[in-house]
Amino acid sequence: MSLALKGTLVLVGAGKMGGAMLEGWLKSGADPKKIAVLDPFASDDMKALLAKHKVSLNPAIASIKDAEVVLIAVKPQMMEEVLPTVVGLGASRPLILSVAAGKTIASFERHFGKSAAIIRTIPNTPASIGRGITAMSANANVLATQMKLAKDLLSAIGEVVTVDREELIDSVTAVSGSGPAYVFYMTECLAAAAEKVGLPPALAMQLARATVAGSGELMRVTGTDAATLRQNVTSPKGTTHAALQVLMAEDGLQPLFEKAVKAAADRSRELAS
16 A cells, blocks of 8 residues: 555544554554644553654644545544534545444535535444445545545555445445454354353353354455365265355345345434434
């Protein structure tokens, strides 16, 4: 990733997500002098990181004359309190890039104006360790160069994809946004099932965690599709085949996932503002 910043990159919110992105930018060689962080509640660790790299923390809004990107990484419930304080950054017509769940493009247009270039995204929690995936949706004002810059910025926390209609963000939220929780719960279920067949609780959880984490890593490293990897593990009439007969039955895992993902997508639409 190479960040070709002409103006200032303003990071609003330096919590886990914002902090992970900032660390990624700095590691990739971004010029610290072109980054400003706005977060009155920055942690001591974050303050130390900023001081180490000489990144400006909480400069006066009026002093930032050349904002090129305003990346908003505050909690959704804080948005209406925070946005009015940073509207002044819109004077230089920057790209407004949001990683806040549930906040629509229209909500940012209400603050920055209908002519503002705005990208709404939905990352997921593995982004905090640089292994997430983020989906982007842009309004009609976003230029191709701004889309590229946004992708470069978000690549600091994992893979980046684009959806051509904003309403698809709700579907993405239901899959990758909420998906880590499904995987964690699946790990819990596997560990509980392991106990049912006689394994001690600590060993059951160790086996479940390592199996889920290792399987995900195998998919990532090899690039092999999930179905092929599943088939590679499954011997005809063997132990895995016996388990999959249950999981892949008509009333097995697939309809449960479909019901769960639909519930999440519906709720995402209800919460959007």
